[in-house]
Amino acid sequence: xxxxxxxxxxxxxxxxxxxxxxxxxxxxxxxxxxxxxxxxxxxxxxxxxxxxxxxxxxxxxxxxxxxxxxxxxxxxxxxxxxxxxxxxxxxxxxxxxxxxxxxxxxxxxxxxxxxxxxxxxxxxxxxxxxxxxxxxxxxxxxxxxxxxxxxxxxxxxxxxxxxxxxxxxxxxxxxxxxxxxxxxxxxxxxxxxxxxxxxxxxxxxxxxxxxxxxxxxxxxxxxxxxxxxxxxxxxxxxxxxxxxxxxxxxxxxxxxxxxxxxxxxxxxxxxxxxxxxxxxxxxxxxxxxxxxxxxxxxxxxxxxxxxxxxxxxxxxxxxxxxxxxxxxxxxxxxxxxxxxxxxxxxxxxxxxxxxxxxxxxxxxxxxxxxxxxxxxxxxxxxxxxxxxxxxxxxxxxxxxxxxxxxxxxxxxxxxxxxxxxxxxxxxxxxxxxxxxxxxxxxxxxxxxxxxxxxxxxxxxxxxxxxxxxxxxxxxxxx
Amino acid sequence: xxxxxxxxxxxxxxxxxxxxxxxxxxxxxxxxxxxxxxxxxxxxxxxxxxxxxxxxxxxxxxxxxxxxxxxxxxxxxxxxxxxxxxxxxxxxxxxxxxxxxxxxxxxxxxxxxxxxxxxxxxxxxxxxxxxxxxxxxxxxxxxxxxxxxxxxxxxxxxxxxxxxxxxxxxxxxxxxxxxxxxxxxxxxxxxxxxxxxxxxxxxxxxxx
Amino acid sequence: xxxxxxxxxxxxxxxxxxxxxxxxxxxxxxxxxxxxxxxxxxxxxxxxxxxxxxxxxxxxxxxxxxxxxxxxxxxxxxxxxxxx
Numbered sequence: 001x002x003x004x005x006x007x008x009x010x011x012x013x014x015x016x017x018x019x020x021x022x023x024x025x026x027x028x029x030x031x032x033x034x035x036x037x038x039x040x041x042x043x044x045x046x047x048x049x050x051x052x053x054x055x056x057x058x059x060x061x062x063x064x065x066x067x068x069x070x071x072x073x074x075x076x077x078x079x080x081x082x083x084x085x086x087x088x089x090x091x092x093x094x095x096x097x098x099x100x101x102x103x104x105x106x107x108x109x110x111x112x113x114x115x116x117x118x119x120x121x122x123x124x125x126x127x128x129x130x131x132x133x134x135x136x137x138x139x140x141x142x143x144x145x146x147x148x149x150x151x152x153x154x155x156x157x158x159x160x161x162x163x164x165x166x167x168x169x170x171x172x173x174x175x176x177x178x179x180x181x182x183x184x185x186x187x188x189x190x191x192x193x194x195x196x197x198x199x200x201x202x203x204x205x206x207x208x209x210x211x212x213x214x215x216x217x218x219x220x221x222x223x224x225x226x227x228x229x230x231x232x233x234x235x236x237x238x239x240x241x242x243x244x245x246x247x248x249x250x251x252x253x254x255x256x257x258x259x260x261x262x263x264x265x266x267x268x269x270x271x272x273x274x275x276x277x278x279x280x281x282x283x284x285x286x287x288x289x290x291x292x293x294x295x296x297x298x299x300x301x302x303x304x305x306x307x308x309x310x311x312x313x314x315x316x317x318x319x320x321x322x323x324x325x326x327x328x329x330x331x332x333x334x335x336x337x338x339x340x341x342x343x344x345x346x347x348x349x350x351x352x353x354x355x356x357x358x359x360x361x362x363x364x365x366x367x368x369x370x371x372x373x374x375x376x377x378x379x380x381x382x383x384x385x386x387x388x389x390x391x392x393x394x395x396x397x398x399x400x401x402x403x404x405x406x407x408x409x410x411x412x413x414x415x416x417x418x419x420x421x422x423x424x425x426x427x428x429x430x431x432x433x434x435x436x437x438x439x440x441x442x443x444x445x446x447x448x449x450x451x452x453x454x455x456x457x458x459x460x461x462x463x464x465x466x467x468x469x470x471x472x473x474x475x476x477x478x
Numbered sequence: 479x480x481x482x483x484x485x486x487x488x489x490x491x492x493x494x495x496x497x498x499x500x501x502x503x504x505x506x507x508x509x510x511x512x513x514x515x516x517x518x519x520x521x522x523x524x525x526x527x528x529x530x531x532x533x534x535x536x537x538x539x540x541x542x543x544x545x546x547x548x549x550x551x552x553x554x555x556x557x558x559x560x561x562x563x564x565x566x567x568x569x570x571x572x573x574x575x576x577x578x579x580x581x582x583x584x585x586x587x588x589x590x591x592x593x594x595x596x597x598x599x600x601x602x603x604x605x606x607x608x609x610x611x612x613x614x615x616x617x618x619x620x621x622x623x624x625x626x627x628x629x630x631x632x633x634x635x636x637x638x639x640x641x642x643x644x645x646x647x648x649x650x651x652x653x654x655x656x657x658x659x660x661x662x663x664x665x666x667x668x669x670x671x672x673x674x675x676x677x678x679x680x681x682x683x684x685x686x
Numbered sequence: 687x688x689x690x691x692x693x694x695x696x697x698x699x700x701x702x703x704x705x706x707x708x709x710x711x712x713x714x715x716x717x718x719x720x721x722x723x724x725x726x727x728x729x730x731x732x733x734x735x736x737x738x739x740x741x742x743x744x745x746x747x748x749x750x751x752x753x754x755x756x757x758x759x760x761x762x763x764x765x766x767x768x769x770x
Contacts, residue, residue, distance in 0.1 A: 002652030005616060028592060028621035032577075035620065040718065041578050043588070071718060077725040080613050088609030091646040095639025098750070111754075113742050216743040216754035228756070229743065250583045258582075318743065318756040319723055323527060575726035580719065606750060610728030 136197030137276025183356035194276030207328030226308020238269035256313030417478035426464035524602040526573030534570040562674035605635035700760035715762035
């Protein structure tokens, strides 16, 4: 005979009284439903609210509760716990002495704030800055970009020119804004190396079990900006891809925390393509990098702080299981990176191509030029050259697309010093790419999305203006 | 024999090997043959970090899901296999600790349990935390839905000196139990056999 | 310790010093959700608990599970201290 769990008599009694009231057409047993009701399960209660027998159930629940000092959920959980512990003891042989993991010392180092914070900074410096920014966004991008510029693009231009005599078609496929010469080049030469290095790093951090430790170290800081340590995971993932991160905000507990995280992702967190390009560009000029980083950090904390005050609801509690640290397997990391890249490119490459087509069509019928001309005064207002206008327009199609455009502008010597900082800050803040906007809409609804998007656009340009003025007044030179 | 990276291109070969070993293959090859049958749906449920996704990938031969880190599988993931000559759809669910959801992503599995037509729930638990995780197993048993228990990470538990009596556990709970180490494919054949028993015994023909 | 005598039996976890060990005597919070969370993670009355760290977050060990919690949740776990 298999074991059977009997709850304390008042609960069994209540179950017996609730069961006959319930429909028999439910998929799950009435005993199970009755137990959910006794634990005040909000979903089931909402579902049965309208039923004529609901008040009677309510009465039974209140009566039963009066038999216990502690909540019914606790009483039920306690019975289950005793029951399952008994089974566990019956069917397992437990070690006489608990064996500790061989990485126990490392765990202590990572969670103790004295050693943990320096470790955190080292992980961010080497993992994100050195590996993704300098290696991915610098070395790899330069190499592949150079190869495209010198080897592939001229060949593509020549071949396309030879096959299609019409300038219009040539421009669609090749030349400055063509699908192959711009769309594919950005995807393969700039985004691919950066995103790959980021996902490699993220998968490594994830599989080693380091992320929950990061959460517990930062929980207190995050509480001041209306979030909990749990939010660090979507936010770090946002450094990889804001779209993916917006989807992952689902793991956050309260609506309030999800809205704040979505806003911070849309506004302040640069995605890896953007981050890689910006780090790659600015690392050549340390002052510029410091200004950009401090401005972004200040905005992140400031906006978070105010959002924490404005968005309704209570601060979320923080709880997280801390799995043992382990040496991740290379195969698992590579597989994860591969799967994430596949997801990313399944979603990104079509948009790159679409953006190329839109730009081509926009140029053809003149709309593109009108928008660019409309943006030109804004550029001057920010103290940027008018040539930066298309970059902001691409930024709408994809944030990284805009960052990649900035890379081009810098390479050709149009964007320098102060302008580079202002452009980098404004572009980082500027509205999320089409894909992220679409996911925000899916996850948060139309109202929140419009509110966040309009705030982000206004804020990005206003802050760009202010930053330009401040840098001019303070005569910061780069 | 790792087909994760190329399951599109090497499906025919994979199907052959899979058929030989335990009579299951991948989605594309069976779509047409079985589309007129009533379909068996099997869902993998359990708390985060117990290897649900790894097991899912093993069963379906596809790697579509993102990760096993708490919170990065946030939606239902679907995959197909053929077991005992029947097309079976497997669902991978975001982690859940209890029938009463706390976060939004935990609701996915709960809604599946409460509302959807799922023929079998495979509850995946970590052998190292057996007692604690049996709590949800028992909640599932109480629903009277068909449940199969997979005690995963059995090798890791053994390294810590924990030994689990599979038969005794099955006897106590009154449901089929399989001990596994999914990452090493240990116990996979046993699991497939148990699922096959289930697929065969379900009177699918009567529903259509 | 802040408290003395028998009241020590029911100290909230948030008041304990680092490395304290004891048994959980109650889990109480006006927010039922917090109680449910703890239960779901395997924290039950009667279990042995070790407080491993108190800053910046509380880290507890219950059974074979290690959990990080904030002060609010820590204060809802009442502990009878055995040693510290």
